[in-house]
Amino acid sequence: MRPTTKDLAKAAGVSLATVDRVLNERPNVSARAVRKVQDAIKRIGFERNLAAVNLARNRVYRFLFVLPERGDQYLSELLAEIDSARAPLKSELVEVGVVRLDVEDPHAVANLLSSLQTDEVNGVALMAPESPQTRDAVLRLNERDISVVHFLSGQANLEHHDFVGIDNIAAGATAGRLIGRFNAGRGGTIAIITETIHAQDSLKRRLGFDRVIHQNFPTLSCLPTLETHGDPARAERIIKQTFANHRDIVAAYIMSPEGRVPLEALSHCADLTDLIVVAHERTPFNEEALRDERLDAIIAQNPGHAVRSALRILRARRDRRQPFAAQEKIRIEILLADNL
C-alpha cells in the first residue's frame, strides 16, 4: 500500500500534527522534527496524495488567458483549443477564462492585470508584447501570489518568468533552411513579408532566417522586409512593385501568422507552383494552400500544445511544484502536404 501521512508519522516517530506542520511549512516546529520527518519521507517513499490534498483544501484552479482583441485565424484556433481543453479539465477543478483586449496598449494590459483579485484568479497566461508597464504589473501579480505565463509572444529569454512558445530565431532559421534546400543551389532572391516589423516575433524570425541564408545558401539573397499592415491593397501594391524591381525572386517567406493577404498578392505576381513559399501557423487557409501547392511548407507551433502547456505550468505553480520542463517545450513543427 501507498504510505499515508499516518504511516509517515509513525515512521518519523512524531505525531500527525507535527507531520502536518512540516509538510505544510507551518511555524513552531523544531529543526530536529523537520529532519526526522524528511528522513522518514525518503525512507518510506512517502508521496502526498494530490487528490486528497485538493479535496481537503477545497481548492479550485482559476486561470485566465489574456489574448488580443482582434486577431487572425490562428487566434481562432487558439480560442478553439482553449475551449476544448476546458471540458476535460473541469472534472479536475480547473476553470479557464478568456479576456480579450487591445494588447498593444500597455496601460490597458497593466490595468487589467492589476484589477485581478486573488480569490477570482490564480494564474494568468498573457499573450501581449513586453512593456515596462506590463512587466511591472506582472511583478505585482506575483507578489499577490498570482503566477503569470508569457504565452506565445516573444519573451522567451526573460529569466524568472515562465514562457510558452517557440524560439522564433530557430523558427526563422528553419524557414530559411527549407527555402534554401528546396531551391537546391540555384541563385535568386527571396521576398520577406510580414504584417508589421515592430513585432518581436518578426524581428527574431528575420534574424534567424538571414543567418541561415547567408551562412548556408550564398547563392540566395534576401530583400528588405515588406510590411502589409494587414491591408490587402497595400500588400498588393508593395509586392507588385517588389516583383517589378526584382525579376529573380524564387521564394517568399511570410513571417506573420496570417497568410491569406500576402499569398493572394503573391499569386498575382508569380506562378505560385514555381515560387517557393513558406508561411507560419497551421490555419485552415494555410492548410488549404499547402494542399494545393500554393504553399510549400508551414512552420507551426501547435496551439493545442501551447494552451495545455500553459495550463500545466500554471497548475504546477499553484501547487508550488516545479513545472515538468521537458514537456513544456513547444516544438517548431514543419508541415508538408503529407504530414498534415
Next chain:
Amino acid sequence: MRPTTKDLAKAAGVSLATVDRVLNERPNVSARAVRKVQDAIKRIGFERNLAAVNLARNRVYRFLFVLPERGDQYLSELLAEIDSARAPLKSELVEVGVVRLDVEDPHAVANLLSSLQTDEVNGVALMAPESPQTRDAVLRLNERDISVVHFLSGQANLEHHDFVGIDNIAAGATAGRLIGRFNAGRGGTIAIITETIHAQDSLKRRLGFDRVIHQNFPTLSCLPTLETHGDPARAERIIKQTFANHRDIVAAYIMSPEGRVPLEALSHCADLTDLIVVAHERTPFNEEALRDERLDAIIAQNPGHAVRSALRILRARRDRRQPFAAQEKIRIEILLADNL
C-alpha cells in the same frame, strides 16, 4: 460554488442514495429517476469531482509498458521518457511498470499478457507486432477489464483498439516529399534501407514513400529495399554493391529507427554532404548526424508524447471516460538542423 452531489440530489428532487445509484450505474433505479437526475445534471452543470472520486474509491492506476527486449537507441529514449513520466504521476496515483521481452515471439507475449492479474495491473501499453495469439490475449485482457493500448507498432487501423503512434504511410510520404524537394527536379535514383522488410512499419513507410515519389517526382526512381538485419558487415556489402550498380544514386531513405549502421555504410560509398539522406527517429546518433550534415532530415515521432499519450488513454479507459482524441494524435515531426 461548484455543485456537489448534495446539490444535485436537491435539484433532482431525489435522495443522495438515488443520485449515487444513477451516477455509478447501480441496479434498481427507475427510468424516471435516471431522467430526473440527468436533467438536473445538465440544469445545474454538475461535474463529478475527480479528486474526490479517486479518493473515495481509493483507486490507484497501475499501468504496464510491454517493450522489446533488445532495442536500439530509440528504445532507450522511450525508457528514459517512461522514467521521467513516473515521478510527476506518482502524486496522481499512477504507477508505471515496464516489462521487456522478446516481442517477436507471439507465445511469449500472449503468455505474459494472460499472466497479468486484475489487482496488479489495470492497463497495458503493448509494443509488439500483431499476431493471432496476441490479439486473442488482448481480447481476454479486455474481458477482465484490463485495457490495452497498442503502442508505436503498426496497428493504427484496427478498430476498437486504442493506438498510439504515427501513420507510417504518411511518414513515408513525408520522407519522400522531402527528398523530392531537396533534389529539386533533377533526375536520379534513391536507395531505400531498413533492418527487415517484415516489419509492418517498413512496409507502410515504403508504400507512402513510393506513392509520393511516383506521383510528384517522376525524374526520381526507387531501388528495391535493402535489408541490413542489423548487421554492419552485411550492410556494408549490400550497400556497396548497390552503389556499384547504380552510379546515379542521389538520395537514401533509412526506414528503420537505427541510423548508425546504414549511415556508416553509406559514408563509404558516397559523399554524405552531397547525398540526400533522410532517417527516422530522433536519437543521439541521428541528431549528431543531422548537425554535421550527414543527415538532411529526420522524421520523428516524439517518444515523450507517445508515452504520455498512452498513459492518458489508459487513465481515461480506467475512469470509463473517452480519451480526449485530439491530444492523442502523435505528430509526424520533421527535424532539420535548426529546429532540433
Next chain:
DNA sequence: AGGTAAATGAGGTGCGTACCTCAAAAATTA
C-alpha cells in the same frame, strides 16, 4: 385483497489530507 418485488430514502463509514483547538511537555529566559 394480499403478497412479492422493485424502488427509494435516511443514515452511516471511510478514503488521505488540511486545518483547527487545547492541553501537556519541553526548552528557554529571567
Next chain:
DNA sequence: TAATTTTTGAGGTACGCACCTCATTTACCT
C-alpha cells in the same frame, strides 16, 4: 527556581464522493 515561550501530541471536523445497510414506500402481479 519560577515564569515564560516554544514545541509537541491528541483529537476533532471538513472536503466530495463511493459504498453499505436497513427500513420504508411504491408498483406490479395474481
